[in-house]
Amino acid sequence: MSHITPGEVSDIIKKQLQSHKWKTEYEEVGTVLQVGDGIARIFGLNNVRSNELIVFESGTKGIVLNLEEDNIGAVLLGGGEHINEGDMVKRTGHIASLGVGEGLVGRVINTLGTPIDGKGGVTGELYDMPFERKAPGVIYRQPVVEPLYTGLKPIDSMIPVGRGQRELIIGDRQTGKTAIAIDTIINQREFYDKGEPVYCIYVAIGQKNSTVARIAKILEEKGAMKYTVIVAAPASDPAALQFYAPFAGTAIGEFFRDTGRPALIVYDDLLKQAVAYREVSLLLRRPPGREAYPGDIFYLHSRLLERAAKMISSDRIAAQMNDLPASIKHLVKGNGSLTALPIVETQAGDVSAYIPTNVISITDGQIFLDTDLFNAGIRPAINVGISVSRVGGKAQIKSMKKVAGTLKIDQAQYRELEAFSKFGAELDPVTMNVLDKGAKNVELLKQRQYSPLSVEKQIALIFCGTKGLLKNIPVSKVKEFEEDFLSTLEENNPEVLENLRKGDFNEQITYILEETAGKISEKISPSEKLNQ
């Protein structure tokens, strides 16, 4: 920093003071009738619009949700301690929004866009993005065409996710839902390093502050904060901030989507958001429905998730997109995407509860996590049988499609036979073969946390599994094989991995993979081979 004399500072301040224009204009005001439990009833403000931001005398902000005959209902976006009956409320004329820009990347912010990570203000230009915005219309979209790699073998092979897709992660508590989302974010590192970042937004709703801090630390350590924004509305925040947090996150995602870049958003989790919305709705005296949720709880989630999209590649058409905020009109580009990974927690595996069924029906598929699998040591604990991806298959690369094509059906067959084999009946060699292959595949699909795998390595490994190349390796040594196989391949045949990544799959590649697997298989268990 160069020298600054106090005189200069005084000069700057003086200039600023002189530039201040004494201007007054009419403002619209109302009076607080009633305040409490995070909501306020206001008299007056006759021209206020729904979803408009209002400011109380104490500086606390609120959002208008109910417009009634003789009063309006608003939620407070902060503490209501300093608001009194009879206080004045001012209109701002703005619909609730937050400032989004490149400066947000790498930061932890609250629902209103204020940084809470202690690293100072957000730098760079900020564009005003509204919380509530209509999803892009049909003509501005295209079907899912590119894959979004999670770096997890069972997902990328059997339940593939495409950019612009909405894939639900559902399961009981402590089954690794957040882990899948965090791994997916970490896996986008390779795209960042390549210079084509997939911007990630992690929205924490109603979580502990300590959990948010832990996740931020992990992402930092793994180098993932460089392309990630965390929107945190912890359990201590007012309900209004909690249920608006996903909208704030989506507004950030839309900024990247509409400027032609891929983005990924994780909502962790939507059940807590629904609970926060129920709280506000009941306090506003909206009629309760099933499980006391308000009638528009489905719309709350459907309008949010509908904003995830793969945009059309033409810049010209994209520029005419519906409901574009004026602030980013000059920046709009085509071909961007916003992929959503909502998380919903179930109680005792009950997917037929209200919110889970709603979100299942809205999304393009779900990844179902199972407590039993988790406890049996199968991690990620994905129940492949009932997990689906309705559109992701179209985005899968050719090599993966070819290799993993039969994996799902193989594993289904294995699980069916596994149940039988437990009776101890004598089994024919074909059945034994299916069982053996299935057990090895299960072992092969296991993966440690925070260690996502690139897609070419996944393909090579799954090839070994589906081709039965692990036949001579005991289940306990599958992990050993995996490591050996990948390092050998990386060392001796990097071109094979390169080709697999491109989607190529031919006889030569098959030959090299088979040969390498054979060599390692012999190295790990030579004796067993002799016995057979």
Added chain:
Amino acid sequence: MHHSVKIPVRYAKALMMAAKEAGRIDVVYDDLMHVSELLESVPEVMNLLNDPVIRSSIKIKILKNFLENKITIETLNLIILLISNKREKHFPEILKVFKVLYKHDKGIKEITLKSTFAPDSEMTLRFEELLRKNLKSDVEITNVIDKSLIGGFTIRVDDLLYDASVKTQLKRIKEKMTEKTDL
């Protein structure tokens, strides 16, 4: 206080309609202002109304005793109706809403003028004239002294606020100077 905001509005509107039909809006308004004064000057009356132990019939009897012949039948009926519906605690609120409705009906704008000192009669007159011209309706100005404004004044007409106070200007300067950190 956690009571409905709708009850006073409903009663006040109904009273307004009844008074209009009888063509005695002004009389009813004067009555209510009398009762309002009475409630303020004799707190025992309000205590009586708010007391949940005293039976409705007794409350009606007492009030009838000293209000009959002093106020019109419409106003008395309102009070009796409120007591028998157990809504008497909303009475002050109803008075407030009725006042607003009455002023609206008469086309009189109620204006609150806040300043740091009491304006003299000449100043008040000029204010009145200016506002009458601008708003194109009769005005009724209430002066409020608020030292926290530091200087200047604020005018409030219904939902509109004209804020020409030094306090607000200082606040604006503060906001402007703190938002730009990259000097």
